[in-house]
Amino acid sequence: VTGLQPRPRDQVEIVTVGDEILLGATLDANAAFLARELAAAGFQVRRKTTLPDDLPALRQGLREVRARGGVVIVTGGLGPTPDDLTRHALAEVFARPLTTRPELVAVLEERFRAFGVAHLPRVNLSQAELPEGASAIPNRRGSAAGILLEDGESTFYALPGVPAEMRTMFREEVLPRLRERAGGGLVPVRQRLLRTAGIGESVLAERIADLVRGRDVPRVAYLPDLGSVDVRLSVAGLPPEEADAAIAGLEGALTERLAEWVYGRDDDTLEGAAGAALAARGLRLAIAESCTGGLVSSLVTDVPGSSGWFAGAVVAYDDAVKRDLLGVSGDTLARFGAVSRETCAEMLRGARTRFGTACAVAVTGIAGPGGGTAAKPVGLVHLGVDVEGDVRLEVRRWPGTRREIKARAARTALLLLLRAVEARPA
Amino acid sequence: VTGLQPRPRDQVEIVTVGDEILLGATLDANAAFLARELAAAGFQVRRKTTLPDDLPALRQGLREVRARGGVVIVTGGLGPTPDDLTRHALAEVFARPLTTRPELVAVLEERFRAFGVAHLPRVNLSQAELPEGASAIPNRRGSAAGILLEDGESTFYALPGVPAEMRTMFREEVLPRLRERAGGGLVPVRQRLLRTAGIGESVLAERIADLVRGRDVPRVAYLPDLGSVDVRLSVAGLPPEEADAAIAGLEGALTERLAEWVYGRDDDTLEGAAGAALAARGLRLAIAESCTGGLVSSLVTDVPGSSGWFAGAVVAYDDAVKRDLLGVSGDTLARFGAVSRETCAEMLRGARTRFGTACAVAVTGIAGPGGGTAAKPVGLVHLGVDVEGDVRLEVRRWPGTRREIKARAARTALLLLLRAVEARPA
Numbered sequence: 094v095t096g097l098q099p100r101p102r103d104q105v106e107i108v109t110v111g112d113e114i115l116l117g118a119t120l121d122a123n124a125a126f127l128a129r130e131l132a133a134a135g136f137q138v139r140r141k142t143t144l145p146d147d148l149p150a151l152r153q154g155l156r157e158v159r160a161r162g163g164v165v166i167v168t169g170g171l172g173p174t175p176d177d178l179t180r181h182a183l184a185e186v187f188a189r190p191l192t193t194r195p196e197l198v199a200v201l202e203e204r205f206r207a208f209g210v211a212h213l214p215r216v217n218l219s220q221a222e223l224p225e226g227a228s229a230i231p232n233r234r235g236s237a238a239g240i241l242l243e244d245g246e247s248t249f250y251a252l253p254g255v256p257a258e259m260r261t262m263f264r265e266e267v268l269p270r271l272r273e274r275a276g277g278g279l280v281p282v283r284q285r286l287l288r289t290a291g292i293g294e295s296v297l298a299e300r301i302a303d304l305v306r307g308r309d310v311p312r313v314a315y316l317p318d319l320g321s322v323d324v325r326l327s328v329a330g331l332p333p334e335e336a337d338a339a340i341a342g343l344e345g346a347l348t349e350r351l352a353e354w355v356y357g358r359d360d361d362t363l364e365g366a367a368g369a370a371l372a373a374r375g376l377r378l379a380i381a382e383s384c385t386g387g388l389v390s391s392l393v394t395d396v397p398g399s400s401g402w403f404a405g406a407v408v409a410y411d412d413a414v415k416r417d418l419l420g421v422s423g424d425t426l427a428r429f430g431a432v433s434r435e436t437c438a439e440m441l442r443g444a445r446t447r448f449g450t451a452c453a454v455a456v457t458g459i460a461g462p463g464g465g466t467a468a469k470p471v472g473l474v475h476l477g478v479d480v481e482g483d484v485r486l487e488v489r490r491w492p493g494t495r496r497e498i499k500a501r502a503a504r505t506a507l508l509l510l511l512r513a514v515e516a517r518p519a
Numbered sequence: 520v521t522g523l524q525p526r527p528r529d530q531v532e533i534v535t536v537g538d539e540i541l542l543g544a545t546l547d548a549n550a551a552f553l554a555r556e557l558a559a560a561g562f563q564v565r566r567k568t569t570l571p572d573d574l575p576a577l578r579q580g581l582r583e584v585r586a587r588g589g590v591v592i593v594t595g596g597l598g599p600t601p602d603d604l605t606r607h608a609l610a611e612v613f614a615r616p617l618t619t620r621p622e623l624v625a626v627l628e629e630r631f632r633a634f635g636v637a638h639l640p641r642v643n644l645s646q647a648e649l650p651e652g653a654s655a656i657p658n659r660r661g662s663a664a665g666i667l668l669e670d671g672e673s674t675f676y677a678l679p680g681v682p683a684e685m686r687t688m689f690r691e692e693v694l695p696r697l698r699e700r701a702g703g704g705l706v707p708v709r710q711r712l713l714r715t716a717g718i719g720e721s722v723l724a725e726r727i728a729d730l731v732r733g734r735d736v737p738r739v740a741y742l743p744d745l746g747s748v749d750v751r752l753s754v755a756g757l758p759p760e761e762a763d764a765a766i767a768g769l770e771g772a773l774t775e776r777l778a779e780w781v782y783g784r785d786d787d788t789l790e791g792a793a794g795a796a797l798a799a800r801g802l803r804l805a806i807a808e809s810c811t812g813g814l815v816s817s818l819v820t821d822v823p824g825s826s827g828w829f830a831g832a833v834v835a836y837d838d839a840v841k842r843d844l845l846g847v848s849g850d851t852l853a854r855f856g857a858v859s860r861e862t863c864a865e866m867l868r869g870a871r872t873r874f875g876t877a878c879a880v881a882v883t884g885i886a887g888p889g890g891g892t893a894a895k896p897v898g899l900v901h902l903g904v905d906v907e908g909d910v911r912l913e914v915r916r917w918p919g920t921r922r923e924i925k926a927r928a929a930r931t932a933l934l935l936l937l938r939a940v941e942a943r944p945a
Binding site: 117125126131132140150154215257316385395397399407409411414417448495499 | 539540541542543544545546547548550551552553554555556557558564565566567568569570571576580583708720721722724725728731732738739740741742743751753806811812813814815816817819820821823824825826829830831832833834835836837839840843844873874875886887888889890916918919920921922923925
């Protein structure tokens with residue numbers, strides 16, 4: 094809506110280093126993370142470059158980036174092994190020799206000692222070397238310190254490529270400096286993620302077509318994943334209040350239209366939402382899972398504090414386990430089979446009884462690639478939830494690989510659980 | 520061993536165009552696809568650049584790419600809407616005005632007629648415009664023809680960004696031309712992944728430093744993930760037999776040196792290797808897991824056919840579950856705590872007994888972020904395996920988040936299992 098020319102101080106380049114990306118073996122998720130964070134903070138990413146683990150090519154690439162000036166975020170190539178060349182390339186590009194920093198050696202020694210390694214491996218010593226005049230960017234999650242290097246024209250922030258380390262360092266160390274140097278007046282891209290599960294991308298898009306058609310603000314994007322679709326609403330270049338109002342308006346309409354499938358916003362997860370709903374009601378959960386093989390349970394235990402509301406699970410892969418540990422009757426298994434509504438219902442009951450909980454989730458199905466029949470094909474999954482006696486049983490059939498079917502079934506089970514728990518008074 | 524300089528005709532740059540990538544809303548999967556296809560065909564991707572949907576920036580970026588010469592694959596920005604600017608930018612960079620090609624208009628009209636649209640939408644007319652001297656690259660899956668544009672120094676192949684269209688056009692139209700122009704003699708990159716677990720990147724690198732130092736062929740790269748490190752050996756620019764011999768030589772030496780930690784090659788997984796070892800011996804497995812919360816079990820059931828050797832699991836999150844379902848004694852829990860060698864040993868025994876299997880895995884630890892003490896800090900994990908009475912108990916401590924600790928513990932448990940099973944006669 095405005096023709097705002099972003100000032101150069103708002104503009105950033107991203108450089109990722111690594112043959113793995115240039116070979117297509119790794120998606121460049123670090124660059125995507127940085128791009129999202131920078132946009133949210135009001136910076137514009139003007140270019141993204143990937144360079145190889147090869148000193149001449151890396152040097153040449155960084156030289157060209159430097160010549161364009163401004164702020165550059167580099168990730169990768171700071172590890173301890175000989176294919177980690179970013180520090181050498183930066184030293185050459187800025188013509189500042191590498192020197193060992195005793196304070197970084199001390200940090201490394203301390204780090205290795207804490208994990209029971211008495212002597213710092215020699216290869217890690219290279220991680221204590223920085224170009225002259227550079228500052229170290231602390232890394233409290235790993236051994237590679239980052240490098241901050243600048244001259245009159247350009248500022249380089251080099252971070253390791255290990256995602257967890259890079260993310261923490263970017264948020265805690267780099268972003269605050271970028272903000273301070275930009276000196277305010279940044280217009281962040283505002284955005285909201287509406288998170289849905291249990292509905293496909295095209296059906297969802299059709300359901301909201303009349304609300305979205307012909308709209309420029311907010312922009313709407315659909316981000317499908319296994320068993321879930323995120324709807325992204327974003328506004329760039331408008332003052333925050335105006336942007337937020339535009340997002341809130343559409344968000345309200347979409348949330349109402351998609352009420353059955355929306356489980357949260359932004360960083361919310363399905364398992365986190367289900368856990369919060371359980372915790373709010375003082376309910377405890379047990380799980381009986383067959384074809385998902387522990388995945389529902391693993392997702393649930395990704396939630397910090399889940400021990401407060403999750404008792405445990407039985408992964409009943411073998412029919413004998415369904416019988417012996419969950420009390421599914423031999424008669425039910427013989428008459429209806431392990432993949433049936435009847436078995437699912439008995440698994441549910443068995444889980445509640447065994448673990449003594451008020452709620453249970455049960456899943457039984459055929460994840461493939463083998464084991465399917467005409468009557469019970471691969472992808473057929475029975476799901477059940479029991480929340481204080483409110484029992485809901487559903488059956489679905491999904492396409493896809495074994496892992497995809499597991500993922501879809503686990504997400505759908507968690508959505509059923511969330512809906513059933515929400516139906517109880519908090 | 521050789522200093523072979525790869526010939527420029529083998530070298531390719533990839534350019535992707537689109538604000539969605541620079542905003543981090545989309546992972547650059549097109550670039551990864553192209554990179555994989557090019558490497559497999561014997562081309563080297565020397566750089567990957569992403570440019571915005573903005574004419575001045577796009578023009579400037581393409582100008583710099585062109586100045587480096589050689590073959591360039593561009594994707595994105597060929598659609599019919601005003602933010603599709605690649606054809607305009609190329610026309611300006613090569614100083615060749617856009618002209619409407621009647622034969623492309625005819626193709627578009629035919630395409631729309633086939634879908635029941637009598638009149639070609641005006642916006643689509645722009646898709647019939649090409650820079651003077653350029654050739655069209657046919658697109659049988661969509662409306663955007665590609666553009667082939669060259670001069671003495673460089674050759675640009677511009678393709679649409681819609682993945683299905685781009686992939687088909689690349690394989691059917693671009694790759695055959697690249698091969699023809701390279702005139703044979705292309706040498707695919709040969710590679711091998713040695714997969715290890717249970718050893719950190721820097722300790723691993725140090726162990727093999729003498730085998731790797733000063734070597735150019737094969738190139739060695741370290742790819743760390745949670746609880747595992749892949750060592751990639753690759754050779755570019757040598758005839759396949761020579762490359763394979765070089766890889767096999769180093770692979771043999773590394774496998775011997777790292778025997779304790781290597782679990783497979785290329786696409787092998789730890790859970791797949793453990794499953795194959797169990798299946799070869801007719802052994803069945805049960806799992807008792809606490810802090811990993813179902814993750815070990817979920818990994819195991821990712822393996823197709825795992826129902827042949829996996830009976831099931833108990834996720835004993837609650838201490839009462841350790842007691843009631845796994846038979847851990849109340850006395851052991853009271854004296855040593857849930858996170859102890861003693862409890863781990865009893866979980867192991869309980870799992871074998873409960874499920875009636877010859878083998879079991881047990882994991883109990885503190886995944887955090889809460890629940891740690893000075894004596895039992897976050898990241899402390901006890902692991903156990905029992906293979907027909909061969910009981911092995913270990914304790915580890917890892918840094919990281921809850922999910923990281925879960926992942927490291929699960930991988931390490933699977934490695935312990937694999938080693939213990941391998942120790943039995945097959």
